[in-house]
Amino acid sequence: MQAFLVTESVLQAEPLRALVADAGHGAIVLFEGVARNNFGGRATAFLEYEAYPEMAEQQLALLGQQAQAQFGIGKVAIHHRVGVLQIGETAVLIAIGSAHRGAAFAAVAWLMDQIKLVVPIWKCEHWADGSQEWVGQR
């Protein structure tokens, strides 16, 4: 399994956990970003994600390398789902293996912030009233 992947398939935590596990690691942090039923209080029916997949996977890999250099963590894997997601489904999954937990917690928070800034993936809110909107675009 690829460590950095954009996929239309349902995301599974266990294979990512296996990718980052290491006998020298005292911590594995798994983070799931999940499709929420509202945005700023407005009711969401479902979400749709679109990616520039080739570039998004490169950018995820680059962020993984930067996180390793910056936080001294061990292995990193990041999968992002695209296509239609129902409420409660996982949109992004990050796994980090680390000698100690503190670095892994810091790295996962940083990675999520960076993903929202630089990785070419877009979220479309399909509102409960039937209209739709690409987040951050007009």
Add this chain to the structure above:
Amino acid sequence: MIITIRFFAGLREALNQSSLSVELAEDATVETALQLVAELHPNLPLTGLAYAINRQYVPLDATLKPNDELALIPPVSGG
């Protein structure tokens, strides 16, 4: 020279297609390509974009080469 321009999300929907092949002068820049897109499709929202050539972020004055893939990247919202 011919290059490919890719469009995503709201831009793709506004254009109603995900890519265009366009002919540009040698040594054209991202800005030149953007001007051509604006002329061909005056109603496209071309503000607030980032640009990538062959899957690497580049500035507006970056130079294009034949067969390059230029991506117009609206504000991202993954995660």
